[in-house]
Amino acid sequence: MIPEAEFVGYNPIKTDPPAPAAPVRMHPLRSAAYIGASTLLSMTQGLGMNLIATNIQQIQGYLGATNTETTWLVAAYMAPNVSLSIALIKIRNQYGLRNFAQLSLAIFVLVSLLHLVVTDLQSAIIIRFVSGIAAAPLSSLAFLYALEAFPPSRKLTIAVCIVLTxxxxxxxxxxxxxxxxxxxxxxxxxYTFEISLALIAFGVIYLLPLTPIPRAKVIEKLDIVSYLLIAVGFGCTAVTLVTGRLYWWFEAPWLGMLLAVAVTTITAAVIIELNREKPLLDIRWIASKEVVHFAGTILLFRLVVSEQSTVANNFFQNLGLLNDQISMIYIVSMIAMVVAGLSCAAVMTPERVPAIHAVALILLIVGSYMDSQSTNLTRPAQMYASQACIAAATALFLPPAMSVGLSSALKRGPNYILSFIIVFLATQSLGGLFGQAVFGTFITMREKFHSNILAESIVLSDPLVVQRITQLTGGYSRLITDSALLNAEGIALLSQQTTREANILAYNDAFLLIAGISLFALIILLTHVSLRAILRSREPSLAVQTS
Incomplete structure (x- = not known):
């Protein structure tokens, strides 16, 4: 049985705390209130991050900026957000949970209010940076409220499934x-909607306090130095991943400088932490085989689930469809996530983790391969089934992985919870950005490749090409009387269609690549499980021979 206190924090004064008393069972209504608070906090943080990222094209006109310039709003938000969880956990242990929660939400509300008076890009970028700092605690709070609502036996199953879903x-x-x-x-x-959620969450935090923990002075001077180095490194990495494919990796020298700074600062932080008695991060444990395996698994999965959050949505935007025209596909995806999350909570045990992961990867393979057959006639209705598969895979994969990782950390002691949460949140944040950067770059390169192939086959001496140009200019013949201008207009329209088809082929390549990566991961998983089963079956016979 896992003590409830270990999920909330630990007492840094006593290295060997006495065995905790049996946890008091929470009233069902109060438990439901804590689950609702966790859901509200998750949505407040998630919507604050995604409302801007999903509406870059709509916002750029309001701010009078280009698409590339407006993307800096996303970079400014993610730069501090990806690393702040490292500092916040120790801050929570030193200053208390309730104060920490109320202060973070108050700052979040004030920053959100500033957005309402912003009309230029520069001010918006600064405010988004502060907003990224203020919103960083909300994910951690969502986890804590979900864990608070359940007895210890269900914290690693139902609670984890709910918050990740x-x-x-x-x-x-x-x-x-x-x-x-x-x-x-x-x-x-x-931002009015975002402020409303934040204000409601502030009231909920005030009415539903978390279980207090003993406070102690755990922040040291070198903690600040290490965190600042890590924050700079993670921030530079986040900015590079968000903007790299827009400015292009080899065209903007400052992208290389950012990566060089990131490598230097993170290396310096690792050197400092390796030579401390009480490090902020246990680098040796993070570099252990189990944690590297866990981080690699989560990072790989975050890479492939970019299909739903980025690639599929950009595919429809390339066809000229906006969010309101593809709203039904989001409803289908959300229903699939809820059903899969509840199913995972019902069946999840440590022994079933490989089977659940295998099912998730199979769903990813099926959904991605179905999407790879898209054409310019594909509409959201044709992707309901495939997107439902991918959404279900997202909800199925993460809870078992986190449950296993958290159990491994707890076996080594409550001190390792900090390092584990950092690994998980870093792989989630940076993994998502890495996936978007990889597939965005891949699609751009494949689009250029397909454009060249298609352009080579378009020759004005070809009768089929001439016929197509004539068809395209049919609607303009009454408006443009000059035959040369009319022919030029037809060639321009044909070029647009060629670019559209090249983009569709590039997205199909990306869908197929995701299916291939998922298949590769499934083969590795099945091989790993088979080898473990074989080794376990041989252990009794070896024991008999030895005796």
Whole structure:
């Protein structure tokens, strides 16, 4: 049985605390309130991050900026957000949970209010940076409120499934709500809704305090130095991943400089932490075989589930469809996530983790391969089944992985919870950005490849090409009387169609690549499970021979 106190924090004064008393069972209504608070916090953080990222094209007109310039809003938000969880856990242990929760939400509300008076890009970038700092605690709070609602025996099953499903729901929910919010008040409509959620969450935090923990002075001077180095390194990495494919990796020298700074600062932080008695991060444990395996698994999965959060949505945007025209696909995805999350909570045990992961990977393979057969006639209705498979895979994969990792950390002692949470949150944040950068770059390169292939076959001496140009200019013949201009217009329209088809082929390649990566991961998983089963079956016979 896992003590409840270990999930909330640990007493840094006593290295060997006495055995905790049996936890008091929470009233069902109060437990439901804590689950609701966890859901609200998850949505507040997730929508705050995704409402801007999913509406870059709509916001750029309001701010008078280009698409590339507006993307800096996402980079500014993620730069501090990806690393702040490292500092916040120790801050929580020193200053208390309730104060920590109320202060973070108050700052989040004040920063959100500033968005309502912003009309230029530079000010918006600064405010988004502060907003990324203020929103960083909300994911951790969502975990803590979910864990608070359940007895120790269900913390690693139902609680973990609920909070991770809620976090996954934020992205499709943001795309579903965005058209209505933009109609109400454009830029202001997005942030009015965000402020409303934050204010409700502030009241919920005040009415439903978390279990207090003993406070102690655990922050040291070198903790600050190490965190600042890690924050700079993670922040530079996040900015590079968000903007790299837009400015292009080999065209902007400052991208290389950011990566060089990231490598230098993270290396310096690792050297400092390896030579401390009480490090902020246990680097040796993080570099152990079990944790590297866990981080690699989560990172790989975050890479392949970019299909739903980025690739599929960009595919429809390339066809000229906006969020309000593909809203039904988000509803289908959310229903699939909820069903899969509840199913995972019902069946999840440590022994079933490989089987659940295998089912998730199979769903990813099937869904991605179905999407790889898309054409310019594909519409959201043709992707309901495939996107449902991918959404279900997202909800199925993460809870077992986190449960196993958290159990491994707890076996080594409560001190390792900090390092584990950092590994998980870092792989989630940076893994998501890495997946978007990889597939965005891959799609750009494949689009250029297919454009060249298609352009080579377009020759004006070909009768079929001439016929196609004539068909395209048919609607303009009454408006453009000059035959040369009319022919030029036809060639331009044909070029647009060629670019569209090249993009569709590039997205199909990306879908197929995701299916291939998922298949490779499934083969590795099945091989690993088979080898473990073979070794276990030989252990009794070896024991008999030895005796």
């Amino acid at each position: 809620n976090i996954s729901l934020a992205s499709p929910l943001a795309r579903l709500l965005s058209p209505t919010l933009l109609d109400i008040g454009q830029w202001g409509g997005l």
